Amino acid sequence: MKNIFLFIQRYFTFFSFLLLQVFAIILLSSSSKTHQSFLASGANEVTGVINHQYSGLRNYFNLKETNRQLAEENARLRNQLADNFLIVDKSKKIFVDSLIRDSLGRYRKYTYLPAKVIGNTVTLQTNFLFVERGTNQGAKKGMAVYGPEGIVGVVVEVGPNISKVMSLLHRNSKVSAMLKKDNNSGSIEWDGADPSYLTLKNITKSAKVSKGDTVVTSTYSANFPSRLMVGTVAEISSESASNFYTLKIKTATNFFSIQYVYLIENVRYSEQVQLETNPTKNQ
């Protein structure tokens, strides 16, 4: 008996080591099974408080990721809305096939294709519209875009189902226009200031302009049919150093609320543009 006590006393450290080891292993195996372990509830109270404080701090660093996830989820949910499924307008065939040449021997020059506006900006310096009609539905680069009230812009890029339209409210937009009254032509541009007003430049001072005069597209334009509504003269400014008026034009189209437009195709557009852009040889 004495020897046993001596033995235990001698190896007491080793036994306590073994005891603690076994205890740790039991804790580990039982916790992974039942999630109900010794001391767990009390300890979790303490660690929970600290973890909560820390996660509050760490949330700030995760905001970007959280935002992205929410945006993705929103996009996924919106994709399931019924509004998204629509039949894309393919009515071009009716216009073109039956009427490319009518019975009197006249050639069709312009075809009109309806399109829904699905994207629009007015506040930038370079504004574009996006319309739901692409190459599959007959849209082409360079087509004129005409709204119910007046001209809107020019198609600059086409995808399979969507086209990008350079709005008149674009700093590089340039459309040939003329006064309806006396056919004096100039070019419509935008100064980037007010989405309701355009600028008509290069109207000769011999023209008799007055406020309220109608401005329409000119007969020289390759993509726009002539005499489409552009706007009305709102302000006339003449610089004495120049031979030209600079007219401020109130747009006929309300760019803020545009919903449907027509894409206008000039059948002879490429022919005309090619002749206009090729330099003249053998002069």
Added chain:
Amino acid sequence: MSTLLKNIIRFILFILFQKFILNEVPPLHQFIIPYIYFLFILWLPFTINRLFLLFIAFVFGLTLDYFTGTPGLHAAPCVLIAYIRPFLLNLLIPQETAEQSYVEPSHTSMGWAPYGVYVGILTFIHHFYLVLIEWLQFGNFFYFIGKVAATSAISLLMIFIAEILFTRNAKFRTNK
């Protein structure tokens, strides 16, 4: 600062550092989880009672376990290295000089080479045992070996950096 107070502060700092910084590091590789917390046990004084040392190591490991939600996982390796520690120290230091004159193990009290062996062996044992009970299924042997080796290497690197960064002034033991 008394040894007791210093070690209590170390206890808290090592736990917080391990839980909230090292465990949050996005994994560089499936093998690599940097561990440095057990340095607390390695830095305990020479003269500590062996039984008390085991008990401290157990509580220390269990504290980290309750933060990580795995009770026993870190406690077992901590108790193991706490048990081995006195034997290793007896082997590595000349009895009459260092142990009598310095308070706790460090590279100044033991010299770089013995201290390196001391830290290296205990780090390896700790990681070996930790990974062993973590991957008890022992399915993929190369995964196990790779994880032990990579984790030990990255931990040793961090311990080395910690030793250089935080120079503990090796206190002589006084008769107080």
